[in-house]
Amino acid sequence: MPATGCRSGSNGVRPDPCLPCHQGPAACRFDSGRIPVVRAKPRRSPFVSLGRPACTRICLMSVRSAAQQGGARSGRLLVVRPLDSRDVDQAVAEMVRVLTPHESADWRRPAGALDWSCWETAAHVAHDLLAYAGQLAALPDSAYLPFDLVVRDDASPRDLLRIATGAGRLLSTALAASGPSLRAWHWGPTDPSGFAALGVNETLVHTHDITQGLGIRWHPPESLCSAVLARLFPNAPDGDPVQGLLWATGRTDLPGHPRLTSWISKAAVG
Template sequence: MTVRAEALDEALSCVSSALGPAIGGDWTRPAGDLEWDCRYTAEHLGDTLLSYAAQVVSRPADHYVRFLAKTDADASPAELLEFVIAGGRLLAAAVRSSRPGERAYHPTGRSDPAGFAAMGCVELLLHGDDIAQGLGVAIDPPRDTCARVVARLFPEQEPIPDAWDALRWCAGRIDLPGRPRRTGWKWRGSPPGDRSIPEE
């Protein structure tokens, strides 16, 4: 159940297919339950994906590569979405060009390329969903990708029938019958069997 660059390709396709038709909408509306608007959420998403790509190719052991990627203030919704897609594609390319055993800093444990691919999928799908909600559209994520991401980042999670529900529940986005909404959650960045998880 590893997560490869192809999972990022699928998550990108899902998000771009949902948001592309909504580029004429009001991207200053709130994004889902977030305090951010859709514009800022898209900018955050692109920056995060680029940051993960930088981690994968630079492999720092104890810090993030120090930069902040921003869009121009007058960037259109189409250009914001282009920024997200560019960040996702660069992360996918970084994952494809890296060896599985390579590691880089993440606050939830030194991660391998598969871990950064999984984290990129979470960011894409959850924030893509936030933006979609703000614009009145819906995304329909690939369930196999969701299942792989949950297995990689939330390995102790008991099975939940729908993998998209499972991912959203694990990340504190929804409650489910008999499962209250999670608070204070975090994923596991380090690979299975690795003990390099930061102390609380």
């Protein structure tokens, strides 16, 4: 059913600003059947929908393919290479590595600046990885597949990390089986490398959100940030790719540049 705005879950959790909610520069509408949504049952609420994009936080950015960027930024070398299944595996393994020692912490805390809890944010990561895997497996050309991930309310942080691991492996398996000419829908025809970049980006930035919420000192791996910036945010300022990715996704300030309150990545290649 078409909607003219973004709705929150039953506990007031606002949507994630990671996903685009429009199909053109002047549009701010979405079809609920076209948006990947995780259905989670957090401990403090019987039911909540996660994954719907925030219309007020999204803007179109001029994005070119990594190949058009030349491959270098002043200050640091920005490696331009196609992301693949190994990058997804590395990102998910890093998420599990850094969060596993903190499974006994209170994951009901807000995840950094998000309105979601750490629990909800981890469930959202698993959902998006699964949604990307589904796109690569089924190859839809005009929408996301209409299925949801259900996470039971008794799922522990350890369970959430296992679910994210499973979803990540499904995505990496789909990537490994996909040739470079394959296209599936993510706001346009998107190649496997684009879906790999999306999966790595979601995993890194939301792991950062969770570590902020749990009080863990951690930064995403520089090599992965560099590759994601080249593919999804090639117009980000030169410099440290870790800070660049956090800035490009509205999570930190960057000297000489205003903090972003709206942003979008564009993985589609045509």
